[in-house]
Amino acid sequence: MKNYFFILVLGICVSCAETQMSPAMTAQKVVESFYSKDNSQLKKYTTSASYETFLSVQDxxxxQNSSASNFKVLDESMDDKTAWVKFSTNFEDNPETFKLIQEDGMWKVTETDVREKSPF
Structure with missing residues (x-):
């Protein structure tokens, strides 16, 4: 009986836990949701300020079809609280860089400070 209870509790914990995405996976999710105009996903993976900025230029x-993004990570840097992802897509001619921070236990794309430079 104890084994059944343990298996039940373990199953519930595993099904309820959300796997944290890496900064690169989060950046890809943001790019694809931006171009496909999936704003619920865009909001989930960006900070409030970034979300508003993305919405203001989205129109x-x-x-675009998100499967056609051909998202490719060119470089990545990460410490405990901040990550940087440099990537290329079919949507833009030049590589782009996102800054990500930990918020609510998830990596989220955020805005870069005025004088802040990426590590690349």
């Missing part, structure tokens, strides 16, 4: 871009 300037045509909706």
């Amino acid at each position: 300037m871009f045509e909706s």
Whole structure:
């Protein structure tokens, strides 16, 4: 009987736990949700300020199929609280860089400070 209870509790814990995505996976999610205009996903993986910024420029871009992004990580840097991801996509000619921070136990894309430079 104890084994059944243990298995039940373990199953509930595993099913309820959300796996934290890496900074690179989060950056890909943000890029693809931005271009496909999936704003619920965009909001989930960005800070409040970044989300508002993304929304303000989103209408300037045509909706794209997220599977066509060809997202490729070019460089990545991470410490305990901040991560940087440099990547390329089919949507832009030049590589882009996102700054990510830990918020609510998740990596989220945030805005770069005025004089802040990426490590790349």
